[in-house]
Each structure stands twice: as structure tokens, then as C-alpha cells.
Amino acid sequence: MKKQLLFRLTKKDFIVQPFKASGNGGQKRNKTMSACRIIHPASGAVAEAKEERSFFQNRANAFKRLVEKPEFKKWHKIQCAKALGKYIDIEKWVEEQMDLKNLKIEIQKDGKWVKVDNIPENYDDLEEE
Secondary structure (H helix, E strand, O other): OOOOOOOOOOHHHOEEEEEOOOOOOOHHHHHOOOEEEEEEOOOOEEEEEOOOOOHHHHHHHHHHHHHOOHHHHHHHHHHHHHHHOOOOOHHHHHHHHOOHHHOOOEEEEOOEEEEOOOOOOOOHHHHHO
């Protein structure tokens, strides 16, 4: 099966925030902006890395963590389904299923369930019977 490019993510799709790491490591660690936080606003996923001394290594680690987040994976699956045309719009599907031709309406009369053959336009009329 041949691979197909479905969509692209660029730097503009992420917010990269350098910050100062705290904790053990001495004065240099507390003064330099070597830690990295990456936010993907579309999915709401956030990842951080602050173990390495280099901002660039921490940024790479943060990206690796971000793509493993459940929020990002869920967003990714939805985007792939949309690109392939297999995404189901739930609200549209429910509206189609609730069409009168798809419904079987029964009311209770004298302790028994009776099917309603002529369905009125307003469902509130059924309660009055």
C-alpha cells in the first residue's frame, strides 16, 4: 500500500515556549532558558522537557512527548479520517437517523404498546392520546 500525505503540520501550528528550568544543576541551569514547553492549540496537548542542557535537545524531546499525548493522538485520528472522507459528522448522522421514516413510534394504551402508523408532524400530539 502506497503512503499518502493527508495533511501537514508546520511551526505555525505549535506554540514553543522556552523557560528557565529549576531544581538541581546549579547557577547555570537557573539562569538559562534551556527548558521547552510545546503547546498544540488545535488538540490542547502540552508537553515539556527540561532534562538536557540544550534548548534544542529539550525541544526535540518535547515534540516526541507531545505526539504521544492522548489528546494529540485523538486529534490526529480525526484529521486523518476527515482527509480520507471517512469522518462521520455525529450531529448530521443523528438527524438522519431521527427522520420520521426511520422511527418506530409506539404508545401505551390500556397497558399494551400500540404502534402509531400515522405519525403527526408534532410529536407533542402523541402525548395527548
